[in-house]
Amino acid sequence: MDMGGGHDMGGMMAPPPSPPGGGGGGGGGMPGMRMRYTHMTFFWGRKSEILFVGWPGADGGMYALALVAVFALAFVLEFLGSRRLDALLPRAAAGAARAAVHTLRVGAAYLLMLAIMSFNGGVLLVAVAGHAAGFLAFKAGRFGDGRAQVEHGRGKEELEPAACA
Incomplete structure (x- = not known):
């Protein structure tokens, strides 16, 4: 030619x-x-793919289950990053146990990040809500370790910087 x-x-x-x-x-x-079309901007709706091909799809019940799973994952991540967990770890295997918890926490954080990268607005909102609820439960609330509370005569204690993983 x-x-x-x-x-x-x-x-x-x-x-x-x-x-x-x-x-x-x-x-x-x-x-x-x-x-297949992958969204590269945030969108609203239940027709989505979160973490796995075809899941949750267009089924509203599966979408609700996916949102509950994302919320629970963010909530558990706050527990894994709390000092309360350190008290539960056995002293004999403290180093290995902390390394295992850290590995679990980092893996779960990456999984949550991938879920958020579905660019579904609902997934982002429940992930933030899960982190907020976990923070209230394990770091600032009744069951928290007091790092975020204001104590009488002391003022606010300084919080540790936020970490992605």
Whole structure:
């Protein structure tokens, strides 16, 4: 095939243009392939994919379950980062136990981050709500260790800086 500049491409031709709408199963002309669209901006709605292909899908009940799971994961992350947990760990295996808890906490934090990267507004809101509830429960509230409380005659104690993991 002569491209006008005297170069022979050895019989190679450009692929034919895709028909409007994708054709061929929605895969841009490739039979059996399905095109999926991933949101790159925040959106509202229950039709979503969070962590796994096809889950929760368009089912409202599964979407509600996904939101509960994200809330619970954020809540548990606050517990794993609290000093209250240190008191529960056995003294004999303190180093290994702390390393195991840290590994679990970091893995769960990355999993939560991936869930938030679904760009679903509901997922973001319940993740923030889960962190807030966990903070109230384990760091500032009745069951907290007092780091976020104002004590009589002392003023506010300084909080540790927030960490992503």
